[in-house]
Amino acid sequence: NQVKLPGPAQDKPNVYDFGTTYEEMYKDLLSKDKNLYTQNGILHMLDRNRRIKSCPERFQNCYEQFDVVFTVEERVYDQVVEELSLRTPVDNTTAHIINIDVQDNHEEATIGAFLICEMALMMAQSSDLDNDIDELLQEFENKAERPLLHTIAFQ
Numbered sequence: 001n002q003v004k005l006p007g008p009a010q011d012k013p014n015v016y017d018f019g020t021t022y023e024e025m026y027k028d029l030l031s032k033d034k035n036l037y038t039q040n041g042i043l044h045m046l047d048r049n050r051r052i053k054s055c056p057e058r059f060q061n062c063y064e065q066f067d068v069v070f071t072v073e074e075r076v077y078d079q080v081v082e083e084l085s086l087r088t089p090v091d092n093t094t095a096h097i098i099n100i101d102v103q104d105n106h107e108e109a110t111i112g113a114f115l116i117c118e119m120a121l122m123m124a125q126s127s128d129l130d131n132d133i134d135e136l137l138q139e140f141e142n143k144a145e146r147p148l149l150h151t152i153a154f155q
Contacts (some may be wrong), residue, residue: 022050
């Protein structure tokens with residue numbers, strides 16, 4: 001229901017409503033503790049994000065159709081699978097929901113981004129993703145030495 005970013009302590013996150021722009025978050029954290037949020041990479045992340053789009057979006061409010069949805073946390077994967085399963089299919093096209101667990105820190109996020117990019121490129125090269133997906137995921141799992149979760153949802 002809200003955007004949560006790390007705060008000065010694990011039990012004190014910075015909480016923002018959806019609709020709060022990345023620019024507003026950036027300025028808020030900059031004024032709170034520039035050194036802390038520079039060191040932990042949050043200001044860098046917000047700076048990058050504000051150049052891509054204005055604010056975070058709730059997946060539950062997005063009704064576009066997807067070929068593939070990537071998540072990086074099993075809890076979020078479960079929420080995406082549940083959300084898509086509750087929707088009434090429009091034309092019964094498939095969406096592949098794939099999770100690769102990534103620890104919530106700057107270094108792991110960078111590694112995770114490269115892994116997801118590599119996986120997406122493998123999928124984009126497939127002429128029949130629905131037929132090739134199991135083999136592609138198995139190949140990727142072996143290469144990356146990370147377990148994946150995969151579910152198909154109908155849209």
